[in-house]
Amino acid sequence: MNSESLAHVASARAHRDLSDLARQGVGGISSGASTRERIEEARRLRVLANELVDLVVLGEVLCGASWEEITQALHRRDAGTVQAEYEDAVREWEATPAEAFDGLDGDARDLDAWYRQHREDTDPPAEDPVFDLL
Template sequence: MTPEILARITAARAARDLSDLARQALATTAETTSPTERIHAARRLRQMANELVDVVVLAEALGGASWEEITKALGRREPGTVEREFRDDVAEWSRLPEDRMEAAAAGAEDLDQWYARHREDHDPASPSPVSDLLNRR
């Protein structure tokens, strides 16, 4: 297990959670709710999307992507600023002990099953998109 793989599994969990919350928001479209409730729900989706971006950036940094490439992908201008924003997280994840990473990665197969249940015909046909990461080592 590597910190990069753990970050990718964490990103998969975040994507699943964001998808679930978006589906719930769609289901309440016709409900009578206050503007405050609708705005709070939308803000929560945005917050979760930002958290997903952050963990994907972390995974890419841990995987060796350059800060220039990450900065460009984020639509930002200063690689040094982006690197400083993520430096502590990259260092912390890089120091995670193997047993803690293994424990945190548990449940990858559950994410595969979630994907299989929600997969649409136009989605990639991958039977184990998350647990396949565990074979990378």
């Protein structure tokens, strides 16, 4: 395993967490929450979505995607600016200590089980999409 795998599993976790939080928002829409509570919940979704984008970018960089390609996908203009925003995080992920991979197989299996439980007919039919990365 390598830092690419770790980044992909982390992005899968973020996808799951974002999905769960969004579903809770639908379930609680008539709960009588205050204006502040509804806005704070929506802000948590936005923060998590931004974290998800960052994790996906890290995974793509670690897999060898070019900064130009990433910049285009982010709908940004300057690859140098995008690279500068992410280069410290990329270095940190590249220097991931071996113990960070302990339990990654179990995390992947848990995420795959969550996916199978929540999968809709229109979702990709993969049985073990996260574990298959490892």
